Amino acid sequence: MIEKISTIFYSGVNEKIPYNDVRKYVLLNILLIISSFIIIVFTLINFFNKPSSILLNVDLIGLLANIYAFFDLRFNHTLKKASLIATINIFLLLFAVVYFGKAENFTLIWTIFFPVFAIFIHGCRKGIVISSIFYLIVFSFAFFNIGVWLDGQWNIASFLRYVAANLAMLFITYFFERSFESAHKELAKNRDIEQRYISALETASITDPLTQLYNRRYLDLAFHEQFLKAKAHQSYFAFFILDLDNFKAFNDTYGHIAGDNALKKVADVLKESMRRDADGAFRLGGEEFAGILMADSKEKICRSVEQIRKKIEALGIKHEKNPYSVLTISIGIAIIHDFKVEDFDKMYKIADKALYDAKHSGRNTLKGCDKISTL
Numbered sequence: 001m002i003e004k005i006s007t008i009f010y011s012g013v014n015e016k017i018p019y020n021d022v023r024k025y026v027l028l029n030i031l032l033i034i035s036s037f038i039i040i041v042f043t044l045i046n047f048f049n050k051p052s053s054i055l056l057n058v059d060l061i062g063l064l065a066n067i068y069a070f071f072d073l074r075f076n077h078t079l080k081k082a083s084l085i086a087t088i089n090i091f092l093l094l095f096a097v098v099y100f101g102k103a104e105n106f107t108l109i110w111t112i113f114f115p116v117f118a119i120f121i122h123g124c125r126k127g128i129v130i131s132s133i134f135y136l137i138v139f140s141f142a143f144f145n146i147g148v149w150l151d152g153q154w155n156i157a158s159f160l161r162y163v164a165a166n167l168a169m170l171f172i173t174y175f176f177e178r179s180f181e182s183a184h185k186e187l188a189k190n191r192d193i194e195q196r197y198i199s200a201l202e203t204a205s206i207t208d209p210l211t212q213l214y215n216r217r218y219l220d221l222a223f224h225e226q227f228l229k230a231k232a233h234q235s236y237f238a239f240f241i242l243d244l245d246n247f248k249a250f251n252d253t254y255g256h257i258a259g260d261n262a263l264k265k266v267a268d269v270l271k272e273s274m275r276r277d278a279d280g281a282f283r284l285g286g287e288e289f290a291g292i293l294m295a296d297s298k299e300k301i302c303r304s305v306e307q308i309r310k311k312i313e314a315l316g317i318k319h320e321k322n323p324y325s326v327l328t329i330s331i332g333i334a335i336i337h338d339f340k341v342e343d344f345d346k347m348y349k350i351a352d353k354a355l356y357d358a359k360h361s362g363r364n365t366l367k368g369c370d371k372i373s374t375l
């Protein structure tokens, strides 16, 4: 019926973003900024060298795509789109570096960073596939230029050293990410277990162990929630206290265990009678219970509560010290239809006073239905 405590605690806190996504988000931001910076440098170089070259247009398209991805990521958190744009950009950028820089001034060395970005952004499996495609192109290019680059100084040994360095970086990144992913999985599993413990504790902290009804501790919170609900619907709103009649005598006659069983049976009737979203049943302590309910008329409320009294009498639990020969209950109810003031204590007092009246008018009765109170 009522919201769970954690829901209330978490309201107002931003939705939790998975840790892996936060990591990708930060990484993509950095990547988009760095690659934009590099593209700008290239654009300027190309602009001053050949203002009308196709390369200049490619640079500009890449830059615009980067800027778009950066802002889209910032405002719409679209990780997938940004990942795709950043990967294509870094792919083309590094290939351009190799294509134009060749083996001059260690230019090729920059390609060792490709798997770092690809694997960190796309995860192990996809990252390896993307890196393989990239290296297939770059390695082929480097292989077919053996004996050509650096006036023939780029030989098979330099090629193999280049390939070895790149593959080493690829595997180091892969295993780093693998270990990170499994550590992360383990962490998520533990968090899951923790969450289940918290949930169980939370339920236990608001549940009465004997009857499995909500306990007194939860009543204040529930009252507030239900009050607001009733106010929003402008319903009639009621709080009642229910007390078992001559229950001390019942215990004395049939024993404490029989008493506990009787309490459970009463709680079961309450549970099945108050199953709607707008209802709530509680054990206040001892042989006293309470209920919150709302309806579009006072009569409907009183009919349902009177029904509870009748059902408990109809259980026919033998109680020879009670004038009715079976176990009965007395109920005091407070009903309001004016929501200007929320005062639980006052509503409790009104219901308690009605219960007192019920006890003094012979028990096994519901009192308080004759009036609508204001708080």
Ligand code: GH3
Residues within 6 Å of the ligand: 243, 244, 245, 246, 247, 248, 249, 251, 255, 256, 257, 258, 259, 260, 263, 285, 286, 287, 359, 363
């Ligand atoms: P009244 O009709 O005026 O309410 O009389 P009563 O005897 O029910 O009221 P009283 O407050 O004198 O006694 C309440 C009794 O409820 C006392 C105790 O024996 C019994 N009781 C309270 N809590 C429990 C419980 O958890 N289990 C059992 N078996 N009995 C309980």
Ligand code: MG
Residues within 6 Å of the ligand: 243, 244, 286, 287, 288
């Ligand atoms: Mg009592």
Ligand code: MG
Residues within 6 Å of the ligand: 243, 244, 245, 246, 247, 248, 287
């Ligand atoms: Mg009693």
